[in-house]
Amino acid sequence: MTNQALVLPWQDLHDFAKRVFVRVGMPEQDAVTEADALAWANLRGVDSHGVVRIPWYVENVQNGIINPTPDIQITIETPAIALIEADRAFGPVVTNQAADLAVEKARGVGVGWILIRNHTHQGTMGQYVERIANHDMAGLIFVCGRPNTAPFGARAAGVSNNPVGISAPAGRHPHLILDMATSLVALGKVLMARERGESIPVGWGLDENGNPAIDPRALATLLPVGGPKGSGMSLLFECMASIMVSNPLLLPVLSGEVGEVKTTGHVGRMARHNQNTVVAAIDVSRFTDVEEYKAQVDRLIDELKELPKAEGFEEILMPGEREELCYAERFEAGIPVPTATIAGLRKVANDLNVEFIRGVA
Amino acid sequence: MTNQALVLPWQDLHDFAKRVFVRVGMPEQDAVTEADALAWANLRGVDSHGVVRIPWYVENVQNGIINPTPDIQITIETPAIALIEADRAFGPVVTNQAADLAVEKARGVGVGWILIRNHTHQGTMGQYVERIANHDMAGLIFVCGRPNTAPFGARAAGVSNNPVGISAPAGRHPHLILDMATSLVALGKVLMARERGESIPVGWGLDENGNPAIDPRALATLLPVGGPKGSGMSLLFECMASIMVSNPLLLPVLSGEVGEVKTTGHVGRMARHNQNTVVAAIDVSRFTDVEEYKAQVDRLIDELKELPKAEGFEEILMPGEREELCYAERFEAGIPVPTATIAGLRKVANDLNVEFIRGVA
Numbered sequence: 152m153t154n155q156a157l158v159l160p161w162q163d164l165h166d167f168a169k170r171v172f173v174r175v176g177m178p179e180q181d182a183v184t185e186a187d188a189l190a191w192a193n194l195r196g197v198d199s200h201g202v203v204r205i206p207w208y209v210e211n212v213q214n215g216i217i218n219p220t221p222d223i224q225i226t227i228e229t230p231a232i233a234l235i236e237a238d239r240a241f242g243p244v245v246t247n248q249a250a251d252l253a254v255e256k257a258r259g260v261g262v263g264w265i266l267i268r269n270h271t272h273q274g275t276m277g278q279y280v281e282r283i284a285n286h287d288m289a290g291l292i293f294v295c296g297r298p299n300t301a302p303f304g305a306r307a308a309g310v311s312n313n314p315v316g317i318s319a320p321a322g323r324h325p326h327l328i329l330d331m332a333t334s335l336v337a338l339g340k341v342l343m344a345r346e347r348g349e350s351i352p353v354g355w356g357l358d359e360n361g362n363p364a365i366d367p368r369a370l371a372t373l374l375p376v377g378g379p380k381g382s383g384m385s386l387l388f389e390c391m392a393s394i395m396v397s398n399p400l401l402l403p404v405l406s407g408e409v410g411e412v413k414t415t416g417h418v419g420r421m422a423r424h425n426q427n428t429v430v431a432a433i434d435v436s437r438f439t440d441v442e443e444y445k446a447q448v449d450r451l452i453d454e455l456k457e458l459p460k461a462e463g464f465e466e467i468l469m470p471g472e473r474e475e476l477c478y479a480e481r482f483e484a485g486i487p488v489p490t491a492t493i494a495g496l497r498k499v500a501n502d503l504n505v506e507f508i509r510g511v512a
Numbered sequence: 513m514t515n516q517a518l519v520l521p522w523q524d525l526h527d528f529a530k531r532v533f534v535r536v537g538m539p540e541q542d543a544v545t546e547a548d549a550l551a552w553a554n555l556r557g558v559d560s561h562g563v564v565r566i567p568w569y570v571e572n573v574q575n576g577i578i579n580p581t582p583d584i585q586i587t588i589e590t591p592a593i594a595l596i597e598a599d600r601a602f603g604p605v606v607t608n609q610a611a612d613l614a615v616e617k618a619r620g621v622g623v624g625w626i627l628i629r630n631h632t633h634q635g636t637m638g639q640y641v642e643r644i645a646n647h648d649m650a651g652l653i654f655v656c657g658r659p660n661t662a663p664f665g666a667r668a669a670g671v672s673n674n675p676v677g678i679s680a681p682a683g684r685h686p687h688l689i690l691d692m693a694t695s696l697v698a699l700g701k702v703l704m705a706r707e708r709g710e711s712i713p714v715g716w717g718l719d720e721n722g723n724p725a726i727d728p729r730a731l732a733t734l735l736p737v738g739g740p741k742g743s744g745m746s747l748l749f750e751c752m753a754s755i756m757v758s759n760p761l762l763l764p765v766l767s768g769e770v771g772e773v774k775t776t777g778h779v780g781r782m783a784r785h786n787q788n789t790v791v792a793a794i795d796v797s798r799f800t801d802v803e804e805y806k807a808q809v810d811r812l813i814d815e816l817k818e819l820p821k822a823e824g825f826e827e828i829l830m831p832g833e834r835e836e837l838c839y840a841e842r843f844e845a846g847i848p849v850p851t852a853t854i855a856g857l858r859k860v861a862n863d864l865n866v867e868f869i870r871g872v873a
Contacts, residue, residue: 454763464666
């Protein structure tokens with residue numbers, strides 16, 4: 152495998168993604184939503200959550216794990232909270248709805264706290280909290296999945312590596328968009344190392360025997376950030392999302408109640424893919440003047456960027472800033488897609504008899 | 513300095529703390545609340561947030577930074593949120609009220625999201641989220657302070673090392689109580705190393721020149737956990753708490769608008785001490801059956817503790833478990849208080865003409 156890549160316009164990748172998702176049965180509007188999510192990730196340089204995931208999505212629609220035509224229902228609701236049953240929907244389809252509902256409730260009572268039950272992969276967390284920040288609100292999201300991370304003190308998976316997003320609206324500057332995971336590195340980074348044929352550093356994860364994994368293909372278990380901190384956040388998130396909505400994701404695997412399903416194109420051994428999420432919005436205007444708020448955020452960013460740099464740093468970057476710079480560049484210049492990824496997408500196009508990416512031979 | 517310690521009954525430390533706080537002007541009930549907070553920390557082994565802080569609290573009441581008789585007011589309120597103006601109250605005095613208000617609102621609409629503006633040091637975060645968990649709710653708290661932590665990429669302080677607490681109610685087991693900071697280690701651990709005359713590992717923090725600090729007395733700046741993760745959480749917390757309540761704590765120091773006040777008994781150079789907090793409660797009963805929820809949490813804890821141990825670990829501990837075990841022991845056997853701490857407390861007793869700890873010569 153090499154690091155070679157084709158550079159392609161984002162629109163062409165988006166159009167291809169949409170064709171694939173329509174072909175596997177999604178309503179056109181939902182297919183656009185899913186394609187938007189992948190393009191957003193690729194444009195911002197989060198290639199692990201971009202078009203590289205398409206073969207895995209298709210496989211999971213075909214094996215019944217992702218539902219392309221879900222019956223999404225609000226099952227519990229107050230002026231401040233809601234529980235949305237996602238019926239195994241594609242993550243972005245239901246999570247955009249949930250983020251919008253959080254915004255609506257925050258507009259009413261100051262905060263909206265929405266739980267989503269039983270959905271599938273969402274892509275980047277940043278897209279949802281940016282959506283909330285665009286309404287002049289602070290956003291918070293965290294998602295729970297199957298065990299893939301060793302709790303502090305263990306040498307096998309017991310918690311998840313929950314992606315987390317937090318946002319605050321800025322004025323002159325791009326919104327602050329933190330997008331992280333409770334593992335030291337996100338699973339997607341392991342996937343990309345695999346895709347690129349690179350090795351991974353000690354500390355990222357463990358192999359099946361609980362020893363350090365250097366080959367990304369041998370990685371069976373991630374390690375938490377900050378030991379008990381990442382590990383503890385993950386456990387508490389499971390309690391605040393999955394157990395709260397009666398859809399536990401850690402316990403059934405740990406207790407052996409459900410078996411594990413191996414899927415290709417993903418990292419390590421994975422149980423049946425399923426997720427639960429908390430997404431929240433807090434309305435700035437309920438607490439203070441919005442323009443003054445954004446001006447304060449801008450000035451804080453300015454001052455932080457002026458601090459003396461640590462060795463090896465030319466610039467102090469804000470959360471989301473690197474991705475924002477990448478977006479500006481790739482929006483014009485196109486998205487580099489590794490040849491291994493292209494091969495996977497071509498196979499999808501052939502298998503589904505879908506027109507391939509425009510301009511790619 | 514040595515590691516010698518006197519072992520004292522928690523009640524005697526509590527009584528002494530209460531006498532001190534009454535003497536500096538707190539109403540008796542508030543003095544008990546503050547003494548409770550210190551005893552709770554010492555009992556759970558979080559000595560950095562126990563009676564060792566008393567001299568610093570007294571100094572800050574005397575110099576006008578902590579207000580022993582605050583006019584605490586709810587200034588903004590909906591069924592789901594509130595903003596509490598703390599008038600520089602002792603942290604526990606206003607934060608217990610805020611936690612109770614979060615619980616009350618969560619009982620009404622499922623979530624309570626309370627902001628506290630302009631308070632002072634709270635002690636451990638664990639006590640507040642345990643208070644919420646005791647009501648069969650999940651709890652969340654994070655607090656913002658002055659810059660004391662280097663943002664990722666910087667060699668000087670720009671963000672804070674926000675203590676964070678998250679809880680979930682359990683049944684047979686103690687509640688899950690995560691108590692962490694966005695720095696690699698809490699400031700209190702540096703303070704304790706100083707108190708014990710120990711050195712600190714590379715990676716905890718930097719000296720005034722931005723180089724690694726080995727001597728805890730030289731530590732000027734903490735380092736964030738997980739680089740951009742801890743750093744990013746801290747920045748976003750400032751946006752969700754301090755800027756949201758129009759009481760920014762980072763910007764005024766970074767821009768030079770406020771000077772720095774040196775205080776003794778604390779670590780490094782500190783600006784005028786001031787804090788803002790978010791505390792939230794989510795009512796389990798709104799989403800699912802409470803007994804079933806707790807049973808699921810219990811079973812998850814059981815399974816996690818059965819995982820194969822990492823090298824050097826005899827047990828896999830849950831968030832808060834070590835502290836819970838310590839509590840059981842110290843409640844009966846007493847609290848070891850280093851002689852250096854005793855000396856500091858004796859000086860307070862002498863200065864204020866307050867009866868010293870019972871039984872200590």
